[in-house]
Amino acid sequence: MKKEPSNNFEKRFLNHCHERRFFKKRSRVLLAVSGGADSMVLAHLFLLLKSELHLGIAHLHHGLREKAADADQQFVERFATSNHLDYFTERVDALGHSKKHKTSIEESCRILRYDFLERMARQHDYDRIVTAHHAGDQAETVLLRLIKGAGWSGLAGIRESRGLYVRPLLNLSKEEIQSYAKSKRIKYRTDTTNRDTRFLRNRIRRRLMPLLKAQFDPQIEKHLRQLSIIAAHTEDWLQHDAKRLFKRVCKQSDGKITLEIDRFKRYFATQQFGVLSVIGKALSVEFDFDDIKRINDLVGRSESGKKLFFGKWTCWRLQNTLVFQSRLATSRQGQKTVTIGRTEMFNDWTCRITELLHDQLEKRKLGRDRYVEYADADAITGPIRIRFWQNGDFFYPLGMNGAKKLSDFFIDEKISVPDKQSLPILCERRNGRDRIIWICGMRLDDRFKLTPDTQRILKLECRRNEQHD
Numbered sequence: 412m413k414k415e416p417s418n419n420f421e422k423r424f425l426n427h428c429h430e431r432r433f434f435k436k437r438s439r440v441l442l443a444v445s446g447g448a449d450s451m452v453l454a455h456l457f458l459l460l461k462s463e464l465h466l467g468i469a470h471l472h473h474g475l476r477e478k479a480a481d482a483d484q485q486f487v488e489r490f491a492t493s494n495h496l497d498y499f500t501e502r503v504d505a506l507g508h509s510k511k512h513k514t515s516i517e518e519s520c521r522i523l524r525y526d527f528l529e530r531m532a533r534q535h536d537y538d539r540i541v542t543a544h545h546a547g548d549q550a551e552t553v554l555l556r557l558i559k560g561a562g563w564s565g566l567a568g569i570r571e572s573r574g575l576y577v578r579p580l581l582n583l584s585k586e587e588i589q590s591y592a593k594s595k596r597i598k599y600r601t602d603t604t605n606r607d608t609r610f611l612r613n614r615i616r617r618r619l620m621p622l623l624k625a626q627f628d629p630q631i632e633k634h635l636r637q638l639s640i641i642a643a644h645t646e647d648w649l650q651h652d653a654k655r656l657f658k659r660v661c662k663q664s665d666g667k668i669t670l671e672i673d674r675f676k677r678y679f680a681t682q683q684f685g686v687l688s689v690i691g692k693a694l695s696v697e698f699d700f701d702d703i704k705r706i707n708d709l710v711g712r713s714e715s716g717k718k719l720f721f722g723k724w725t726c727w728r729l730q731n732t733l734v735f736q737s738r739l740a741t742s743r744q745g746q747k748t749v750t751i752g753r754t755e756m757f758n759d760w761t762c763r764i765t766e767l768l769h770d771q772l773e774k775r776k777l778g779r780d781r782y783v784e785y786a787d788a789d790a791i792t793g794p795i796r797i798r799f800w801q802n803g804d805f806f807y808p809l810g811m812n813g814a815k816k817l818s819d820f821f822i823d824e825k826i827s828v829p830d831k832q833s834l835p836i837l838c839e840r841r842n843g844r845d846r847i848i849w850i851c852g853m854r855l856d857d858r859f860k861l862t863p864d865t866q867r868i869l870k871l872e873c874r875r876n877e878q879h880d
Contacts, residue, residue: 566642653685746798788867
């Protein structure tokens, strides 16, 4: 490779930063510096922007390599001090984290490193976090994800700019960076674990990539980087399209997402995959290939009732829809006594019971608000409680003759199991048993209705918290 004059290398870097508009004037920029060649070149390049930006250096000691890591930490600190830059450092136990969370050491180091960088940025008001990922890292990442069966999002690799993060060296090769370090006599530390082939990325870097270059494609890194660009553009379009389709086939309300199956089936499999990924993001769940297959199998079934579980969420087939809802909402238990005249919070519902005299009742408002009901106060003699549905519950629906099991009532009203399990019920406790007063938002018990003889009235109000103005 022809050696590039260092001033041309610097010019390419500066022009790239300005053309891509990574930073605003006087942005506060936190540099992630390990002390290795790549990050030290990054730090020296950013000194060229010191008059335009407020720079800080962040270094994480992973608690590995003992004295060598201590020396890395001291080396980076001396660089920051000598250049009058803010310096932030911490020591963590990556091995302990790996054992506790049952992840690889590589993954634990990555999690702890990004957590540290983002905390430092928040605590010290930095606008951007800059890392030293280069073109070789991008090629390795794409190959690693290809091996693991990634989709377009994974094959897009490392994004040059996303959220707080900027990677301005992604268009530069490892060879170019090393050449610049040599020409400028930049000092750096060598991490011996980068040669440890027990780590998957090191095996890719030191074994697989050289093999592919030598026996299959001398330009494999270039072609993998091109693949990442194509994948990134494809993923961006698919996500844009998926968000549009999500609005057509899904409804969000009361803390759940309902997908209309017939509409969903009209689109190509790739578009369906995109819609499900949008649902996953809304639920903070990352659906993998097997999850998508399970959901599609559920779409293909005709019977209601089948459930899937994803972490804290459940997916439920209800007639011609799929309902995604918090497992907490479908399995909560407990009860609470409601005091007349006080506002009570019950899970994600707010309940208030107010006593009125007959002449205070505004009859014109009766029935206008499903979350407000009126009961005969004198018909209630025991303490009032709010709770969720229980097996064996029954009541006397207003306007109907005789008792009816709540389970049958919910079936008649086409209420799904997740919904019925999160619907609050007001009861009075009498003789060791609950008598249902009101299925909130649905039906009053006939035994507590207003009559011409009613003197005192209880105004019952129960709303899901997000329904308040």
